[in-house]
Amino acid sequence: MEKFIDGLIRDFESGKLGRREFCQTLGIATAIYAAGGPRANAAPDGRGFKALGINHVSYQCPDYRKARDFYASMFGMQVLNDKGKGRANLAFGPEPGKGDNFLVIHNPGANPPKPTEAVIDHVCFTVSNWDEGKVRGALKANGFPAPTGRDGSLHIYDPFDYDVQIANAVEENAFRR
Amino acid sequence: MEGFIATKLDEFAKGKISRRALLETLTVAATTTFATGATKAASDPALKVQLINHISYNCPDFRKAADWYSKVFNLDQVGASKIDVALPFGKKGEKPFGVTANDVPLSSLIIRSRDLNTPANGRAPRKSQAVIEHMAYTVADFDRERAKAELKSLGVENVRDGGLYSLHMTDPYGYDVQISGVANNALSDGA
Numbered sequence: 001m002e003k004f005i006d007g008l009i010r011d012f013e014s015g016k017l018g019r020r021e022f023c024q025t026l027g028i029a030t031a032i033y034a035a036g037g038p039r040a041n042a043a044p045d046g047r048g049f050k051a052l053g054i055n056h057v058s059y060q061c062p063d064y065r066k067a068r069d070f071y072a073s074m075f076g077m078q079v080l081n082d083k084g085k086g087r088a089n090l091a092f093g094p095e096p097g098k099g100d101n102f103l104v105i106h107n108p109g110a111n112p113p114k115p116t117e118a119v120i121d122h123v124c125f126t127v128s129n130w131d132e133g134k135v136r137g138a139l140k141a142n143g144f145p146a147p148t149g150r151d152g153s154l155h156i157y158d159p160f161d162y163d164v165q166i167a168n169a170v171e172e173n174a175f176r177r
Numbered sequence: 178m179e180g181f182i183a184t185k186l187d188e189f190a191k192g193k194i195s196r197r198a199l200l201e202t203l204t205v206a207a208t209t210t211f212a213t214g215a216t217k218a219a220s221d222p223a224l225k226v227q228l229i230n231h232i233s234y235n236c237p238d239f240r241k242a243a244d245w246y247s248k249v250f251n252l253d254q255v256g257a258s259k260i261d262v263a264l265p266f267g268k269k270g271e272k273p274f275g276v277t278a279n280d281v282p283l284s285s286l287i288i289r290s291r292d293l294n295t296p297a298n299g300r301a302p303r304k305s306q307a308v309i310e311h312m313a314y315t316v317a318d319f320d321r322e323r324a325k326a327e328l329k330s331l332g333v334e335n336v337r338d339g340g341l342y343s344l345h346m347t348d349p350y351g352y353d354v355q356i357s358g359v360a361n362n363a364l365s366d367g368a
Contacts, residue, residue: 002204009200012186019190023182026203048331049324051250052274053266054229054284055313055357056366062306076225081367091363093228099275099315101229101284102363113310118236118350120309121293125226126281134223142224148299155298160307165230165298172230174263174285177256 056089056102057123060113061160064088064105070159071103074142075125075166092125122155122163130168228273231263231285232312236350239290245349246286249331250314261289274315311353313343319358328356342366 008026011017017025061067068088071077075092080102082088087106094100127135132151139147139156147154152171158164170176182203189199236242243254243262252264265285267273273283293302316324324344328336335347342365343357 002200005203006200009189009196013196019183019186022186026182047327048249048251049316049327049356050318051252051266052315052317052359054232055315055355055361056363057229057232057309058311058313058355060308060310067307074224076222078363080363083367087367089363089366092226094275096362096364097359099273099359100363102366104366113308113353114351116351116353118234118242118348118352119293120232120312121235122233123309124230124233126228126230127224128227128278128280130280131223138223155300157303157305158307161303161305162307163303163305166224166226167230169280169282173282174231174255174265174287175269175282177258177263 053099054101056104057120058104058106059162060106060108061162062107064107066159067105071105077103122165124153124165124167124172126172127166127168135166227278227281228276229284230282231287232309233287233289234312234352235289235291235293236352237290239288241349243288246288249328249333250316252286260291261287263287311345311355313355313357313361315359315361316356317358319343319356319360324356 005026008017008022012019012022059067064086068079068082068090071090072079077090077092080089080091080096087104090103090105091100092102096102130152135154136147139145139154144156147156149155149165150171153165153167155163155165165172185194185199185202188194189196194202234242239261243264246252246264247254250264250266252266253268254262254264255269256263263285264287265283267283271283272279273281291297296302319342321338321342321344325336328344328346333346335345337345339345339355339357340361342361343355345353345355348354
Protein backbone atom coordinates (compact mmCIF):
# COMPACT_ATOMS: atom_id res chain seq x y z
CA MET A 1 0.00 0.00 0.00
CA GLU A 2 2.85 2.37 0.87
CA LYS A 3 4.44 1.78 -2.53
CA PHE A 4 1.13 2.48 -4.23
CA ILE A 5 0.64 5.75 -2.32
CA ASP A 6 4.25 6.72 -3.03
CA GLY A 7 3.51 6.39 -6.75
CA LEU A 8 0.37 8.48 -6.39
CA ILE A 9 2.29 11.27 -4.64
CA ARG A 10 4.91 11.16 -7.40
CA ASP A 11 2.19 11.51 -10.04
CA PHE A 12 0.66 14.38 -8.07
CA GLU A 13 4.03 16.13 -7.79
CA SER A 14 4.72 15.76 -11.51
CA GLY A 15 1.27 17.05 -12.42
CA LYS A 16 0.08 13.78 -13.93
CA LEU A 17 -2.59 13.54 -11.28
CA GLY A 18 -4.84 16.35 -10.10
CA ARG A 19 -5.91 16.92 -6.51
CA ARG A 20 -9.39 15.49 -7.08
CA GLU A 21 -8.06 12.41 -8.91
CA PHE A 22 -5.52 11.82 -6.16
CA CYS A 23 -8.20 11.84 -3.46
CA GLN A 24 -10.61 9.66 -5.44
CA THR A 25 -7.96 7.11 -6.41
CA LEU A 26 -6.69 6.71 -2.88
CA GLY A 27 -10.25 6.54 -1.54
CA ILE A 28 -11.10 3.72 -3.92
CA ALA A 29 -7.84 1.90 -3.19
CA THR A 30 -8.59 2.08 0.53
CA ALA A 31 -12.06 0.63 -0.01
CA ILE A 32 -10.61 -2.25 -2.06
CA TYR A 33 -7.99 -2.88 0.60
CA ALA A 34 -10.76 -2.90 3.21
CA ALA A 35 -12.67 -5.51 1.23
CA GLY A 36 -9.76 -7.90 1.32
CA GLY A 37 -7.68 -6.73 -1.61
CA PRO A 38 -7.61 -7.90 -5.20
CA ARG A 39 -6.45 -11.38 -4.20
CA ALA A 40 -9.64 -11.97 -2.25
CA ASN A 41 -11.76 -11.03 -5.23
CA ALA A 42 -9.85 -13.00 -7.80
CA ALA A 43 -11.78 -15.54 -9.82
CA PRO A 44 -10.74 -19.15 -9.29
CA ASP A 45 -8.19 -20.67 -11.62
CA GLY A 46 -10.31 -23.71 -12.34
CA ARG A 47 -14.04 -24.28 -12.50
CA GLY A 48 -16.55 -23.57 -9.84
CA PHE A 49 -16.43 -20.48 -7.66
CA LYS A 50 -14.00 -18.63 -5.43
CA ALA A 51 -15.83 -18.93 -2.12
CA LEU A 52 -15.22 -16.02 0.24
CA GLY A 53 -17.11 -17.43 3.18
CA ILE A 54 -20.48 -18.05 4.69
CA ASN A 55 -23.11 -15.48 3.78
CA HIS A 56 -25.97 -16.40 6.05
CA VAL A 57 -27.72 -19.15 7.94
CA SER A 58 -31.46 -19.48 7.44
CA TYR A 59 -32.91 -20.44 10.81
CA GLN A 60 -36.56 -21.41 11.02
CA CYS A 61 -38.33 -21.64 14.37
CA PRO A 62 -41.83 -21.35 15.86
CA ASP A 63 -41.36 -17.74 17.12
CA TYR A 64 -38.73 -15.61 15.41
CA ARG A 65 -39.00 -12.87 18.05
CA LYS A 66 -37.88 -15.21 20.79
CA ALA A 67 -34.87 -16.39 18.80
CA ARG A 68 -34.11 -12.83 17.65
CA ASP A 69 -34.02 -11.54 21.19
CA PHE A 70 -31.89 -14.44 22.37
CA TYR A 71 -29.18 -14.11 19.71
CA ALA A 72 -29.14 -10.31 19.84
CA SER A 73 -28.89 -10.03 23.60
CA MET A 74 -26.68 -13.05 24.18
CA PHE A 75 -24.14 -12.71 21.39
CA GLY A 76 -24.31 -9.01 20.50
CA MET A 77 -25.79 -9.53 17.03
CA GLN A 78 -27.35 -6.52 15.33
CA VAL A 79 -31.02 -6.74 14.39
CA LEU A 80 -31.68 -5.56 10.83
CA ASN A 81 -34.65 -5.64 8.46
CA ASP A 82 -37.14 -6.61 11.12
CA LYS A 83 -40.46 -5.37 9.77
CA GLY A 84 -42.52 -7.33 12.23
CA LYS A 85 -43.51 -9.80 9.54
CA GLY A 86 -42.04 -12.97 10.89
CA ARG A 87 -38.37 -12.53 10.05
CA ALA A 88 -35.29 -10.54 10.96
CA ASN A 89 -31.61 -10.50 10.07
CA LEU A 90 -29.07 -10.76 12.86
CA ALA A 91 -25.72 -9.39 11.68
CA PHE A 92 -22.27 -9.88 13.14
CA GLY A 93 -18.63 -9.74 12.08
CA PRO A 94 -17.51 -7.27 9.39
CA GLU A 95 -19.87 -4.60 8.10
CA PRO A 96 -22.70 -5.63 5.77
CA GLY A 97 -21.32 -6.11 2.27
CA LYS A 98 -17.73 -6.40 3.55
CA GLY A 99 -17.73 -9.96 4.76
CA ASP A 100 -20.54 -9.92 7.29
CA ASN A 101 -22.29 -13.04 8.47
CA PHE A 102 -25.92 -13.02 9.45
CA LEU A 103 -28.67 -15.25 10.66
CA VAL A 104 -32.00 -14.98 8.91
CA ILE A 105 -34.35 -15.85 11.74
CA HIS A 106 -37.85 -16.60 10.52
CA ASN A 107 -41.12 -18.24 11.30
CA PRO A 108 -42.24 -21.21 9.21
CA GLY A 109 -43.51 -20.25 5.77
CA ALA A 110 -46.55 -21.56 3.97
CA ASN A 111 -44.49 -24.37 2.48
CA PRO A 112 -42.50 -26.40 4.98
CA PRO A 113 -38.95 -27.27 3.91
CA LYS A 114 -38.63 -30.59 2.13
CA PRO A 115 -37.09 -33.34 4.25
CA THR A 116 -33.49 -34.01 3.29
CA GLU A 117 -30.87 -36.59 4.15
CA ALA A 118 -28.58 -33.84 5.42
CA VAL A 119 -28.94 -31.69 8.49
CA ILE A 120 -27.00 -28.80 9.98
CA ASP A 121 -26.89 -30.13 13.52
CA HIS A 122 -25.09 -27.19 15.08
CA VAL A 123 -23.51 -23.84 14.31
CA CYS A 124 -20.32 -22.67 15.98
CA PHE A 125 -19.51 -18.97 16.39
CA THR A 126 -16.07 -17.53 17.02
CA VAL A 127 -15.65 -15.26 20.02
CA SER A 128 -12.66 -12.97 19.67
CA ASN A 129 -10.48 -12.05 22.66
CA TRP A 130 -11.69 -15.18 24.44
CA ASP A 131 -11.39 -15.04 28.21
CA GLU A 132 -12.46 -18.36 29.74
CA GLY A 133 -13.55 -16.89 33.06
CA LYS A 134 -15.45 -14.01 31.52
CA VAL A 135 -17.10 -16.23 28.90
CA ARG A 136 -18.26 -18.77 31.48
CA GLY A 137 -19.33 -15.97 33.80
CA ALA A 138 -21.36 -14.31 31.06
CA LEU A 139 -23.01 -17.60 30.15
CA LYS A 140 -23.89 -18.19 33.79
CA ALA A 141 -25.34 -14.70 34.10
CA ASN A 142 -27.51 -15.46 31.07
CA GLY A 143 -28.89 -18.67 32.56
CA PHE A 144 -26.32 -21.18 31.35
CA PRO A 145 -24.37 -22.21 34.43
CA ALA A 146 -23.08 -25.49 33.03
CA PRO A 147 -22.24 -25.37 29.34
CA THR A 148 -20.85 -28.62 27.94
CA GLY A 149 -17.71 -29.03 25.84
CA ARG A 150 -14.28 -27.95 27.01
CA ASP A 151 -12.36 -24.79 27.75
CA GLY A 152 -12.32 -22.64 24.62
CA SER A 153 -15.18 -24.56 23.01
CA LEU A 154 -18.56 -24.55 24.73
CA HIS A 155 -22.04 -25.77 23.82
CA ILE A 156 -25.44 -24.57 24.96
CA TYR A 157 -28.98 -24.98 23.67
CA ASP A 158 -30.91 -21.96 22.40
CA PRO A 159 -34.58 -21.32 23.30
CA PHE A 160 -35.67 -23.84 20.67
CA ASP A 161 -33.20 -26.50 21.78
CA TYR A 162 -30.92 -25.85 18.84
CA ASP A 163 -27.29 -26.71 19.60
CA VAL A 164 -25.14 -23.56 19.65
CA GLN A 165 -21.39 -23.65 20.05
CA ILE A 166 -19.05 -20.77 20.81
CA ALA A 167 -15.30 -21.15 20.53
CA ASN A 168 -11.98 -19.44 20.22
CA ALA A 169 -9.51 -19.73 17.35
CA VAL A 170 -7.31 -22.23 19.16
CA GLU A 171 -9.86 -24.87 20.06
CA GLU A 172 -11.91 -24.69 16.88
CA ASN A 173 -9.77 -24.23 13.82
CA ALA A 174 -9.92 -26.34 10.66
CA PHE A 175 -6.13 -26.42 10.41
CA ARG A 176 -5.60 -27.64 13.96
CA ARG A 177 -7.88 -30.67 13.89
CA MET B 178 -11.76 9.14 4.05
CA GLU B 179 -11.54 11.38 0.98
CA GLY B 180 -11.94 14.51 3.10
CA PHE B 181 -9.03 13.41 5.26
CA ILE B 182 -6.89 12.69 2.18
CA ALA B 183 -7.70 16.15 0.74
CA THR B 184 -6.75 17.85 4.01
CA LYS B 185 -3.41 16.08 4.20
CA LEU B 186 -2.73 16.76 0.54
CA ASP B 187 -3.40 20.47 1.09
CA GLU B 188 -1.03 20.52 4.05
CA PHE B 189 1.63 18.92 1.87
CA ALA B 190 1.01 21.33 -1.02
CA LYS B 191 1.34 24.30 1.36
CA GLY B 192 4.57 22.94 2.80
CA LYS B 193 3.09 22.30 6.24
CA ILE B 194 4.08 18.62 6.19
CA SER B 195 6.89 16.82 4.42
CA ARG B 196 6.52 14.31 1.63
CA ARG B 197 7.59 11.57 4.06
CA ALA B 198 4.97 12.66 6.61
CA LEU B 199 2.29 12.68 3.92
CA LEU B 200 3.24 9.19 2.77
CA GLU B 201 3.27 7.78 6.30
CA THR B 202 0.01 9.45 7.33
CA LEU B 203 -1.90 8.27 4.26
CA THR B 204 -0.48 4.75 4.47
CA VAL B 205 -1.50 4.38 8.11
CA ALA B 206 -4.95 5.83 7.41
CA ALA B 207 -5.54 3.62 4.37
CA THR B 208 -4.50 0.42 6.10
CA THR B 209 -6.32 0.97 9.37
CA THR B 210 -9.65 2.35 8.15
CA PHE B 211 -10.92 -1.16 7.57
CA ALA B 212 -9.79 -2.33 10.99
CA THR B 213 -12.61 -0.61 12.87
CA GLY B 214 -14.38 -3.93 13.39
CA ALA B 215 -11.38 -5.36 15.21
CA THR B 216 -11.07 -2.25 17.35
CA LYS B 217 -14.73 -2.44 18.22
CA ALA B 218 -14.48 -6.10 19.13
CA ALA B 219 -11.99 -5.39 21.87
CA SER B 220 -14.52 -3.31 23.77
CA ASP B 221 -17.44 -5.67 23.27
CA PRO B 222 -18.82 -8.06 25.91
CA ALA B 223 -17.31 -11.48 26.50
CA LEU B 224 -19.86 -13.29 24.35
CA LYS B 225 -19.78 -10.98 21.33
CA VAL B 226 -19.48 -13.23 18.29
CA GLN B 227 -17.30 -12.22 15.35
CA LEU B 228 -17.91 -14.77 12.63
CA ILE B 229 -19.26 -18.24 12.06
CA ASN B 230 -16.50 -20.62 13.06
CA HIS B 231 -18.02 -23.68 11.45
CA ILE B 232 -21.21 -25.28 10.30
CA SER B 233 -21.67 -28.90 11.26
CA TYR B 234 -23.28 -30.64 8.29
CA ASN B 235 -24.29 -34.24 8.87
CA CYS B 236 -25.19 -36.63 6.06
CA PRO B 237 -25.02 -40.34 5.15
CA ASP B 238 -21.66 -40.17 3.29
CA PHE B 239 -19.46 -37.24 4.26
CA ARG B 240 -16.96 -37.95 1.47
CA LYS B 241 -19.62 -37.62 -1.22
CA ALA B 242 -20.88 -34.32 0.18
CA ALA B 243 -17.35 -32.99 0.77
CA ASP B 244 -16.38 -33.72 -2.83
CA TRP B 245 -19.44 -31.84 -4.06
CA TYR B 246 -18.71 -28.76 -1.93
CA SER B 247 -15.04 -28.90 -2.93
CA LYS B 248 -15.99 -28.99 -6.59
CA VAL B 249 -18.57 -26.22 -6.53
CA PHE B 250 -16.81 -23.83 -4.15
CA ASN B 251 -13.16 -24.77 -4.74
CA LEU B 252 -12.68 -25.69 -1.09
CA ASP B 253 -9.77 -27.78 0.19
CA GLN B 254 -10.40 -30.72 2.47
CA VAL B 255 -8.30 -30.81 5.63
CA GLY B 256 -8.06 -32.89 8.79
CA ALA B 257 -10.07 -35.85 7.54
CA SER B 258 -11.00 -38.56 10.04
CA LYS B 259 -13.08 -41.71 9.68
CA ILE B 260 -16.27 -39.76 10.20
CA ASP B 261 -15.64 -36.20 9.07
CA VAL B 262 -13.56 -33.65 7.20
CA ALA B 263 -13.21 -29.85 7.34
CA LEU B 264 -13.53 -27.54 4.35
CA PRO B 265 -12.18 -24.10 5.28
CA PHE B 266 -13.07 -21.02 3.24
CA GLY B 267 -9.47 -20.19 2.34
CA LYS B 268 -5.92 -21.42 2.65
CA LYS B 269 -3.89 -21.96 5.78
CA GLY B 270 -2.59 -18.64 7.11
CA GLU B 271 -5.22 -16.55 5.37
CA LYS B 272 -7.60 -14.35 7.29
CA PRO B 273 -11.33 -14.55 6.71
CA PHE B 274 -12.69 -12.15 4.09
CA GLY B 275 -13.16 -8.73 5.66
CA VAL B 276 -11.62 -9.69 9.00
CA THR B 277 -8.35 -8.27 10.35
CA ALA B 278 -8.30 -9.68 13.88
CA ASN B 279 -5.69 -12.38 14.41
CA ASP B 280 -7.88 -14.63 16.54
CA VAL B 281 -10.77 -15.16 14.14
CA PRO B 282 -10.12 -18.27 12.04
CA LEU B 283 -11.45 -18.98 8.59
CA SER B 284 -15.00 -20.22 8.62
CA SER B 285 -15.34 -23.81 7.59
CA LEU B 286 -17.82 -26.50 6.77
CA ILE B 287 -17.33 -29.61 8.84
CA ILE B 288 -19.00 -32.39 6.93
CA ARG B 289 -19.78 -35.46 9.02
CA SER B 290 -21.43 -38.82 9.04
CA ARG B 291 -22.27 -39.61 12.62
CA ASP B 292 -25.21 -40.87 14.65
CA LEU B 293 -26.97 -37.78 15.94
CA ASN B 294 -28.90 -39.83 18.47
CA THR B 295 -25.85 -40.66 20.53
CA PRO B 296 -24.56 -38.28 23.20
CA ALA B 297 -21.97 -35.77 22.03
CA ASN B 298 -20.11 -32.99 23.77
CA GLY B 299 -20.99 -34.41 27.15
CA ARG B 300 -24.77 -34.42 26.92
CA ALA B 301 -27.73 -36.21 25.42
CA PRO B 302 -29.05 -34.76 22.17
CA ARG B 303 -32.31 -32.82 22.20
CA LYS B 304 -35.00 -32.71 19.59
CA SER B 305 -34.87 -29.14 18.30
CA GLN B 306 -37.89 -27.09 17.27
CA ALA B 307 -35.62 -25.01 15.05
CA VAL B 308 -34.08 -26.06 11.77
CA ILE B 309 -31.41 -24.57 9.52
CA GLU B 310 -33.36 -24.99 6.32
CA HIS B 311 -30.77 -23.52 4.00
CA MET B 312 -27.21 -22.23 3.98
CA ALA B 313 -25.92 -19.34 1.90
CA TYR B 314 -22.33 -18.85 0.75
CA THR B 315 -20.60 -15.76 -0.60
CA VAL B 316 -18.50 -16.04 -3.74
CA ALA B 317 -16.29 -13.50 -5.52
CA ASP B 318 -17.42 -11.69 -8.64
CA PHE B 319 -20.94 -13.07 -8.52
CA ASP B 320 -22.96 -12.60 -11.67
CA ARG B 321 -26.26 -14.43 -11.63
CA GLU B 322 -26.41 -15.48 -15.26
CA ARG B 323 -22.76 -16.52 -15.42
CA ALA B 324 -23.14 -18.39 -12.16
CA LYS B 325 -26.22 -20.17 -13.43
CA ALA B 326 -24.37 -21.37 -16.52
CA GLU B 327 -21.36 -22.46 -14.45
CA LEU B 328 -23.51 -24.42 -12.00
CA LYS B 329 -25.30 -26.18 -14.79
CA SER B 330 -22.01 -27.07 -16.45
CA LEU B 331 -20.88 -28.56 -13.15
CA GLY B 332 -23.94 -30.77 -13.13
CA VAL B 333 -25.53 -29.04 -10.13
CA GLU B 334 -29.20 -29.84 -9.76
CA ASN B 335 -32.26 -27.66 -9.30
CA VAL B 336 -30.55 -24.32 -9.97
CA ARG B 337 -33.09 -21.53 -9.57
CA ASP B 338 -33.23 -17.77 -9.05
CA GLY B 339 -33.16 -16.47 -5.51
CA GLY B 340 -34.13 -12.84 -5.78
CA LEU B 341 -31.94 -10.15 -7.28
CA TYR B 342 -28.64 -11.19 -5.83
CA SER B 343 -28.49 -14.95 -5.59
CA LEU B 344 -29.23 -18.43 -6.83
CA HIS B 345 -30.42 -21.52 -5.04
CA MET B 346 -29.43 -25.09 -5.81
CA THR B 347 -29.68 -28.53 -4.31
CA ASP B 348 -26.70 -30.48 -3.00
CA PRO B 349 -26.31 -34.29 -3.32
CA TYR B 350 -28.46 -34.86 -0.22
CA GLY B 351 -31.27 -32.56 -1.29
CA TYR B 352 -30.10 -29.76 0.97
CA ASP B 353 -30.95 -26.23 -0.16
CA VAL B 354 -27.80 -24.20 -0.87
CA GLN B 355 -27.78 -20.52 -1.79
CA ILE B 356 -24.96 -18.73 -3.58
CA SER B 357 -24.49 -14.99 -3.85
CA GLY B 358 -22.00 -12.14 -3.94
CA VAL B 359 -21.40 -9.53 -1.28
CA ALA B 360 -24.44 -7.62 -2.56
CA ASN B 361 -26.52 -10.10 -0.63
CA ASN B 362 -25.89 -9.02 2.93
CA ALA B 363 -27.64 -8.30 6.21
CA LEU B 364 -28.86 -4.93 4.91
CA SER B 365 -30.07 -6.00 1.47
CA ASP B 366 -31.51 -9.43 2.31
CA GLY B 367 -35.19 -9.04 3.10
CA ALA B 368 -35.06 -5.24 2.70
